Amino acid sequence: MVRLYAVVAAGGFRRHATYRAATAAGVFTNTVFGFIVAYAYTALWDVRPQLGGYDKPEALTYVWLGQALLMTCAMLGGGFEDELSERIRTGDIAVDLYRPADLQLWWLSGDLGRAAFHLLGRGVVPMALGALAFELALPASPWTWLAFLVSVVLGVVVSFALRFLVALSAFWLMDGAGAMQMAMLAGMFFSGMLLPLTLFPGLLGEVARALPWSSLLQVPADVLLGKRTGWDLAGAYAFQAGWAVALLGAGRLLQSAATRRVVVQGG
Numbered sequence: 001m002v003r004l005y006a007v008v009a010a011g012g013f014r015r016h017a018t019y020r021a022a023t024a025a026g027v028f029t030n031t032v033f034g035f036i037v038a039y040a041y042t043a044l045w046d047v048r049p050q051l052g053g054y055d056k057p058e059a060l061t062y063v064w065l066g067q068a069l070l071m072t073c074a075m076l077g078g079g080f081e082d083e084l085s086e087r088i089r090t091g092d093i094a095v096d097l098y099r100p101a102d103l104q105l106w107w108l109s110g111d112l113g114r115a116a117f118h119l120l121g122r123g124v125v126p127m128a129l130g131a132l133a134f135e136l137a138l139p140a141s142p143w144t145w146l147a148f149l150v151s152v153v154l155g156v157v158v159s160f161a162l163r164f165l166v167a168l169s170a171f172w173l174m175d176g177a178g179a180m181q182m183a184m185l186a187g188m189f190f191s192g193m194l195l196p197l198t199l200f201p202g203l204l205g206e207v208a209r210a211l212p213w214s215s216l217l218q219v220p221a222d223v224l225l226g227k228r229t230g231w232d233l234a235g236a237y238a239f240q241a242g243w244a245v246a247l248l249g250a251g252r253l254l255q256s257a258a259t260r261r262v263v264v265q266g267g
Contacts (some may be wrong), residue, residue, distance in 0.1 A: 004101060005109040012113025016121070023121045026071065030126040034067040038134055052198035054225070057137040059196075062221050064130035066193055068123035072115050072152065073159045073216040075187045077180055079114060080107050080160075081167040085180070088170040088258075097259050104251055108160050115156040137225060144226060147233060151220040154240035158215040161247030162187075168251065171258045192218035212243040 016023075041063055045056040054062065070076065084107060087093045096103055130136060139145060166183045173179060188194060190213035197208045197218045208214065219236050222228050228236045 001101075005105055008106055008109035009113040009116075012110035013117045014113075015110075016114050016117040026122045027125050030067040030070060030122060031129055034064055034126050034130055035133070037066075038063045038130065042134075052196045053227070054196065054198070055137070057135045058225050060130070060134045061136040061138065061225060062192075062196055064127050064134075064136065065221050065224060066217055067126045067130070068119070069152065069155070069217055069220065070193070071118040071122050073155050073191070074111075074115075074163065075159070075191045075193050075213075075216050077163065077184045077187065079163060080111050081163040081180060084164075084167040085170040088167070093258075103255055104164060104248070107164065108157070111160045111163075112153075112156065119152070139224060139226060144224065147228075148220055148224040151223045151236065151240065154237065154244060155215045155217070155220050157244045158212050158240060158247060159187075161244055161251055162212060164251045165247065165254060168254045168258055171254075187213055187216065190214065191216040192221070196221070212247060215240040215243055 038060055041059050042056065045051055045054075045059050049055065051059070071078070084093075087096065096106075099106075131138060139148075162183065166179050169179045190197075190208050190211050192214065197205060197214055199205075200208050209218065219228070219240055223233065223236060
C-alpha cells in the first residue's frame with residue numbers, strides 16, 4: 001500500500017508539472033507581488049526597526065518566503081479540495097469510497113506531490129530573485145535548511161488536513177463554496193501571509209499564533225530565520241505535528257460519517 005501512495009504522490013507532482021504556462025505565470029505573479037510587499041516592508045521597517053522581533057533583512061526574508069510557500073502550503077486554497085468537493089456534489093465520491101484505498105491517504109499523497117512541485121516550480125525562482133534584489137537573512141547552515149524543510153512538510157500536512165475537512169463539509173452543505181471562501185480568508189489572515197503574526201497585538205496575537213494556520217508560514221519562517229532552535233525547535237515541531245494529528249483525526253471521523261451516509265443512501 002505504501003508503494004501505491006508513493007505512486008499517487010509522484011502522479012500529483014507530474015500532473016502539476018504539465019501546466020508549464022500556468023507555472024510561469026505564477027512565478028511572475030509571485031515575483032511582482034513579492035517586490036510590492038518587499039518595498040512596503042522596507043518603508044515600514046525604516047520607520048520601526050526591529051518591529052515584531054525582526055530586523056529589516058529578516059522581515060524581507062519573511063516576505064519572499066511567503067511567496068515561496070503561498071502555493072506550496074496552499075494558504076489561499078486552490079488545491080485538491082475543489083475537485084473533491086465537486087466529486088461529492090456529483091455523487092462520484094461513492095466510487096472513491098468503495099475503492100480498496102483509503103480516501104484520506106489517497107488525497108494526502110496527491111497533495112504532497114503537488115506541494116513538492118510548487119516548492120520547486122514556484123518557490124525557488126521568486127526566492128532567488130528576491131535574494132538578488134534585497135539583503136535577505138538566509139542561513140548558511142545546511143542543518144537550518146533541513147529543519148526548515150521538515151517544518152514545511154508538517155505545514156503542508158496541516159494545510160491538507162484543514163482543506164480536507166472543508167471539502168468533506170460538502171456532504172452536509174448544498175454548496176461547499178462558502179466554506180472554501182471562509183477557509184481562504186482564514187488562511188490568508190492567520191497564516192501570517194499579510195503580516196507576521198508577531199505583529200498582532202495582545203490576545204489577538206496569542207490566539208492567531210495558537211491556531212493551526214500559523215503552521216503554514218509563521219512557524220516555518222521562524223525556523224528558517226533561526227528564531228526556533230534547540231528545545232524551542234522541538235516545540236515548534238510538536239505544535240505542527242499536534243495540529244496535524246488532531247485535524248487528520250477529525251477528518252477521519254468526518255470521512256467515516258460520510259461513508260456511512262453514502263452506504264445508507266446507496267442501500
